[in-house]
Amino acid sequence: MTAKSDFSAEEWQLILEAPPSAAMIVVTAQRGGTFRESIAMARAYVEARQQHGESELLDEIVAAKPERDHTHYHSPEELKQHGLQHLRDSVAVLERKATPVEVDEYRRFIVTLAHKVAAAHREHGQDVSESEQAAIDDITAALSTTPG
Numbered sequence: 001m002t003a004k005s006d007f008s009a010e011e012w013q014l015i016l017e018a019p020p021s022a023a024m025i026v027v028t029a030q031r032g033g034t035f036r037e038s039i040a041m042a043r044a045y046v047e048a049r050q051q052h053g054e055s056e057l058l059d060e061i062v063a064a065k066p067e068r069d070h071t072h073y074h075s076p077e078e079l080k081q082h083g084l085q086h087l088r089d090s091v092a093v094l095e096r097k098a099t100p101v102e103v104d105e106y107r108r109f110i111v112t113l114a115h116k117v118a119a120a121h122r123e124h125g126q127d128v129s130e131s132e133q134a135a136i137d138d139i140t141a142a143l144s145t146t147p148g
Contacts, residue, residue, distance in 0.1 A: 001056045002098040011093045015106075016067040018090035021083035022110045022139045024068070026117045028076040029135035040120035041066060044113045057102045058109060080138070087142040107143045114139050 004012055023041045027034055048062040069086065073079040087110065094103045118132040128136070 002102050003056055004060045006097050007093070011097075013067065014086065014090050014093060015061060016064050017069045018087050019061070019110050019113050020066040020068050021086045022114050023066075023117045025080050025083045025139060026114050026132055026135045028079055029118075029131040030121075030129045036120040037117045040116045041113060044109075044116045048109055055102055055105045057098055058105050061106070062109070080135070084138060084142040087139060091143055110143060111136070111140055 007015065020041065023037070027037045045062050045066055048058065051058075069082070071082065073082065091103065091107065094106055098106075114136045115128070118128040118136060
């Protein structure tokens, strides 16, 4: 089993910041609903904590307060590109140090988080807008995983 102690401080920070980065990519994909989407992100962490014990690594990740990258971006597109790179980098670190099952659990957590954030605010009668779905697709691609 992999634990926080297996990573340097910088690696751990990267791993903790990636899920909120994915959430911010979804939040900025469509205007409106920021408050509800922020609550949905917090709720996704709470729900993941309730699955406690299935993965020590994921337990340690979701036990921490969601860490935001505090870089100020000039546009949603800049935030998105930086966030997607952040996701790729965090998975690369995990692939070097964690088990394949733990890496898959991390990917699933992020994709689930992105879906919950997108569905938190209905736009034009849809649970997930086209731009939010495109953001989720980009996140999924960056994580090198398949949806679902």
